[in-house]
Amino acid sequence: MTPLLELRGLTRAYGSLTAVSGVDLSVLPGERHALIGPNGAGKSTLFATVAGTLPATAGTVLFDGADVTALPEAKRARRGLLRTYQHSSVFLGCSVLDNVALAVQRVHRVAHRFDRAARRFRRTEAEALRHLESVGLAGRGADPAAALSHGERRQLEVAMVLAAEPSLVMFDEPTAGMSAAETERFAALVERLPSELTLLIVEHDLDVVFRLADRVTVLHLGQVLASGTAEQIRADDAVRAAYLGSARTDDLFTGGTP
Numbered sequence: 359m360t361p362l363l364e365l366r367g368l369t370r371a372y373g374s375l376t377a378v379s380g381v382d383l384s385v386l387p388g389e390r391h392a393l394i395g396p397n398g399a400g401k402s403t404l405f406a407t408v409a410g411t412l413p414a415t416a417g418t419v420l421f422d423g424a425d426v427t428a429l430p431e432a433k434r435a436r437r438g439l440l441r442t443y444q445h446s447s448v449f450l451g452c453s454v455l456d457n458v459a460l461a462v463q464r465v466h467r468v469a470h471r472f473d474r475a476a477r478r479f480r481r482t483e484a485e486a487l488r489h490l491e492s493v494g495l496a497g498r499g500a501d502p503a504a505a506l507s508h509g510e511r512r513q514l515e516v517a518m519v520l521a522a523e524p525s526l527v528m529f530d531e532p533t534a535g536m537s538a539a540e541t542e543r544f545a546a547l548v549e550r551l552p553s554e555l556t557l558l559i560v561e562h563d564l565d566v567v568f569r570l571a572d573r574v575t576v577l578h579l580g581q582v583l584a585s586g587t588a589e590q591i592r593a594d595d596a597v598r599a600a601y602l603g604s605a606r607t608d609d610l611f612t613g614g615t616p
């Protein structure tokens with residue numbers, strides 16, 4: 359199967375510091391791929407370089423068979439490669455439904471151009487509602503986005519991303535700052551996403567990683583230390599060693615169970 363995303367020798371330096379160095383990585387269509395590694399490993403830098411938020415210093419990003427290395431983030435997004443941000447991109451002054459409707463409109467600006475205004479409005483609203491339903495916020499459409507809890511805002515962001523009809527969604531630490539209950543709800547939501555949607559997730563919560571990911575890539579000092587299934591990664595001595603020094607080292611790979 360041809361990978362949807364392929365990185366070849368991807369490198370990103372900040373001056374004399376090479377934060378990401380020669381990374382090769384493939385993500386197949388429909389795969390749920392997690393990117394983990396100790397603090398400072400280069401996850402955020404790699405993530406931003408793949409999304410086009412940061413330009414690469416060297417190497418290639420291939421998306422859906424095309425070289426997108428030179429494309430800015432917005433152009434990659436138009437091709438179906440979308441990222442989320444750790445800091446919410448929700449318009450707090452708008453209703454929950456309007457936030458998703460705006461995201462729908464952005465995509466269908468061209469497709470719905472010749473519709474009458476009323477029909478366009480109905481179609482946009484129906485689509486926005488469908489996305490809200492798929493993230494478990496169907497009943498909250500009329501509420502102001504500001505009334506949502508932190509976890510619900512992240513659910514709303516997913517609806518907004520789905521509205522853009524992506525083929526690859528990159529989640530940047532999606533459960534950061536969430537309570538245990540919010541994390542559980544979010545993980546269940548990700549599990550329910552359409553199976554053809556490809557996901558690349560940077561995540562610190564390894565319980566979430568091992569629950570959601572088909573494959574896990576471990577970064578260490580800007581390079582790929584290991585890549586494989588959750589079981590392979592859990593059993594990898596080099597990966598354990600890379601996490602040494604972390605206070606949670608023992609429970610990192612056991613899901614917290616003794």
Ligand SMILES: Nc1ncnc2c1ncn2[C@@H]1O[C@H](COP(=O)(O)OP(=O)(O)OP(=O)(O)O)[C@@H](O)[C@H]1O
Binds near residue numbers: 372395396400403
């Ligand atoms: N804007 C920047 N300018 C200079 N150095 C940077 C910049 N951003 C990150 N770095 C450095 O690049 C390296 C990789 O950082 P990065 O944030 O990508 O790692 P990370 O794995 O995401 O870490 P964390 O899990 O702590 O967020 C670190 O040494 C960091 O100090």
